[in-house]
Amino acid sequence: xxxxxxxxxxxxxxxxxxxxxxxxxxxxxxxxxxxxxxxxxxxxxxxxxxxxxxxxxxxxxxxxxxxxxxxxxxxxxxxxxxxxxxxxxxxxxxxxxxxxxxxxxxxxxxxxxxxxxxxxxxxxxxxxxxxxxxxxxxxxxxxxxxxxxxxxxxxxxxxxxxxxxxxxxxxxxxxxxxxxxxxxxxxxxxxxxxxxxxxxxxxxxxxxxxxxxxxxxxxxxxxxxxxxxxxxxxxxxxxxxxxxxxxxxxxxxxxxxxxxxxxxxxxxx
Amino acid sequence: xxxxxxxxxxxxxxxxxxxxxxxxxxxxxxxxxxxxxxxxxxxxxxxxxxxxxxxxxxxxxxxxxxxxxxxxxxxxxxxxxxxxxxxxxxxxxxxxxxxxxxxxxxxxxxxxxxxxxxxxxxxxxxxxxxxxxxxxxxxxxxxxxxxxxxxxxxxxxxxxxxxxxxxxxxxxxxxxxxxxxxxxxxxxxxxxx
Numbered sequence: 001x002x003x004x005x006x007x008x009x010x011x012x013x014x015x016x017x018x019x020x021x022x023x024x025x026x027x028x029x030x031x032x033x034x035x036x037x038x039x040x041x042x043x044x045x046x047x048x049x050x051x052x053x054x055x056x057x058x059x060x061x062x063x064x065x066x067x068x069x070x071x072x073x074x075x076x077x078x079x080x081x082x083x084x085x086x087x088x089x090x091x092x093x094x095x096x097x098x099x100x101x102x103x104x105x106x107x108x109x110x111x112x113x114x115x116x117x118x119x120x121x122x123x124x125x126x127x128x129x130x131x132x133x134x135x136x137x138x139x140x141x142x143x144x145x146x147x148x149x150x151x152x153x154x155x156x157x158x159x160x161x162x163x164x165x166x167x168x169x170x171x172x173x174x175x176x177x178x179x180x181x182x183x184x185x186x187x188x189x190x191x192x193x194x195x196x197x198x199x200x201x202x203x204x205x206x207x208x209x210x211x212x213x214x215x216x217x218x219x220x221x222x223x224x225x226x227x228x229x230x231x232x233x234x235x236x237x238x239x240x241x242x243x244x245x246x247x248x249x250x251x252x253x254x255x256x257x258x259x260x261x262x263x264x265x266x267x268x269x
Numbered sequence: 270x271x272x273x274x275x276x277x278x279x280x281x282x283x284x285x286x287x288x289x290x291x292x293x294x295x296x297x298x299x300x301x302x303x304x305x306x307x308x309x310x311x312x313x314x315x316x317x318x319x320x321x322x323x324x325x326x327x328x329x330x331x332x333x334x335x336x337x338x339x340x341x342x343x344x345x346x347x348x349x350x351x352x353x354x355x356x357x358x359x360x361x362x363x364x365x366x367x368x369x370x371x372x373x374x375x376x377x378x379x380x381x382x383x384x385x386x387x388x389x390x391x392x393x394x395x396x397x398x399x400x401x402x403x404x405x406x407x408x409x410x411x412x413x414x415x416x417x418x419x420x421x422x423x424x425x426x427x428x429x430x431x432x433x434x435x436x437x438x439x440x441x442x443x444x445x446x447x448x449x450x451x452x453x454x455x456x457x458x459x460x461x462x
Contacts, residue, residue: 007341010333015344018352025356029363048374053372 194247312414323406
């Protein structure tokens with residue numbers, strides 16, 4: 001009995017002394033820091049998972065406040081955390097250039113030719129196991145089974161007619177979809193960009209014509225007609241130079257395959 | 270005295286390396302070894318904490334021994350290490366913020382590094398005196414640093430090597446660690462003096 005009491009007493013005293021030392025040290029070594037760091041920290045999920053790419057929630061909170069890291073990197077916190085962080089941080093920097101994800105494929109179920117009908121589990125990776133490119137003949141096509149939809153934490157991805165589509169208003173350009181896409185076709189584009197090319201196949205024009213009705217056949221029409229020399233056909237695919245493009249929409253009108261899509265843009269006042 | 274210090278040093282760094290022959294501290298060894306820079310930082314921090322912990326735990330152990338409570342030493346040592354790491358963290362944050370930032374999350378994680386607890390318990394087991402304890406602590410840390418820096422530099426190279434896709438990431442790291450451990454086996458059984 002005496003032994004136990006002794007042990008409790010000694011270790012209790014040790015703990016108390018160490019605690020006092022630490023409390024004292026915390027006062028002595030106190031470092032002033034931006035109060036917003038603590039606010040951002042409390043808005044995060046606090047799982048310390050490292051999914052944001054920073055070593056732990058504290059480091060991420062600090063990076064958000066001091067280095068301007070993106071507010072939407074906390075996966076466990078999801079859109080709630082992102083919104084809260086925006087409230088704390090973004091009020092003054094909403095003018096920054098906004099980006100959104102874009103799926104450069106227009107090969108919907110009717111337009112893209114199929115190699116076979118896929119009836120397995122709804123997972124792009126699983127479908128990729130067949131022929132290494134999935135059910136659609138074009139190797140650059142969106143498989144349309146929704147790995148990106150599952151990856152999106154903001155509910156911004158939808159499968160429409162067998163092709164993934166981005167809800168530009170909900171998208172925060174975290175590019176989780178791009179990582180989840182086994183074909184790696186999802187790109188980051190400026191939100192303000194008014195026209196986008198809905199195809200990214202670099203196969204020869206004739207080959208593309210065979211596999212998909214909504215493919216860029218590299219006819220060069222857009223390149224010739226563009227009044228600003230902003231669109232060029234490179235590697236059998238039309239590419240828009242976002243700096244030169246004024247969004248006049250000429251290319252979209254002349255495209256015989258209708259795969260240059262005008263985008264809806266809501267300008268904030 | 271000098272002879273024992275030298276033999277302890279070489280023993281701790283090469284022959285009985287904490288990672289490769291005692292298998293202590295494997296978690297940070299695998300976790301913080303993707304870049305040489307962070308590996309060096311981790312090595313320095315661990316060396317520092319191991320040296321300091323050896324010194325303080327020697328005193329604490331003497332205290333417990335006087336009170337006949339030496340069976341409580343593991344518990345007391347954990348307490349000491351936790352306090353020490355916290356103190357080091359606070360101190361670095363205030364005085365050397367650059368090093369604090371470089372170490373990041375690895376600093377508080379030293380609390381759970383079993384090499385630190387291992388070295389203080391081994392000090393008791395080997396009945397080392399104060400100077401020998403501190404030597405063993407510091408050189409044990411240096412051995413840890415040698416291992417993790419070697420491993421990190423190999424891993425940086427492995428990234429550019431060709432290996433089967435199924436080995437991507439962690440498996441190839443474990444294979445690398447195994448080969449390094451085999452290399453260190455060459456030192457085993459050496460005796461000094």
